[in-house]
Amino acid sequence: MRIVLVGPPGAGKGTQAVLLAQHLSIPHISTGDLFRANISKGTELGRQVEEIIRSGGLVPDEVTVAMAADRMAQADAxxxxxxxGFPRNIAQAKALDELLHESGHKIDAVLDLEVPEDEVVKRIAGRRTCRNDSSHVFHVEYKQPSEAGRCDVCGGELYQRDDDREETVRKRLAVYHEETEPIIGYYREQGLVVTIPALAPVPEVTRRALAALPERRVAGE
Structure with a gap:
């Protein structure tokens, strides 16, 4: 099964992607992970991406598509x-369709995680990160530390990252609406989009997504 997962920042795509991939016994392919893996391995594409990121530029569609194509061609996929995180715009979606068509495949479903915009802002702007270890993340409402402003794990100071400030979150949402959201319409014309209400506990969102998949094949079934 070949699935595209879409949704605004803060919709829980990363969490759901991992869980769904495990249930379906298919690899989770994230553009962020692809960039990091290629950079760490020193591949030609990785060197291109590293230079672009270092100079503050945006990775061109053709480079992103090439990395995704290389990953999708591996045996486990x-x-x-x-x-x-891919495709991120209409051009990438069309390139993906062409790639899959060449190998006799197609996208089976596009899962659109739907979360109200105010909730997205609340989720992201409420995050507080440990200065000692960025993997220790709390939330002013959903995951409060035992001691205000202190990490439960190491006692480090909790702070709000610049990326998590409300004005930054709203800018990220604007970019999503302008660049990525149009792919939902593109795939809807192909009858592939299933909208998943994602304002619910993580296990319930996973259940809804799995139930919505056509002819789903879950590990262990």
Whole structure:
């Protein structure tokens, strides 16, 4: 099964992508992970991406598509994959369709995680990160530390990253609406989009997504 997962920042795509890929026994392919992997391995594409990022530029569509194509061609993706963060715009969606068509495949479903914009802002702007370890993340409402402003794990100071400030979040949402949201319409014309209400506990969102998949094949079934 070949799946595209879409949704605004803060919709829980990363969490759901991992869980869905595990249930379906297919690899989770994230553009962020692809960039980091290629950079760490020193591939030609990785060197291109590293230079672009270092100079503050945007990675061109053709480079992103090339990385995704290389990953989708690997043996563990032969029976399917779940794409997270790709395609990011209409040009990438069309390139993906062409790639899959050449190999006799197609996208089976596009899962659109739907979360109200005010909730997205609340989720992201409420995050507080430990200065000692950025993997320790709390939330002013959903995951409060035992001691205000202090990390439960190491006691480090909790702070709000610049990326998590409300004005930055709203800018990220504007970019999503302008660049990525149009792919939902593109795939809807192909009858592939299923909208998943994602304002619910993580297990319930996963259940809804799995139930919505056509002819789903879940690990262990």
């Amino acid at each position: 032969e029976d399917g994959f779940l794409l997270d």
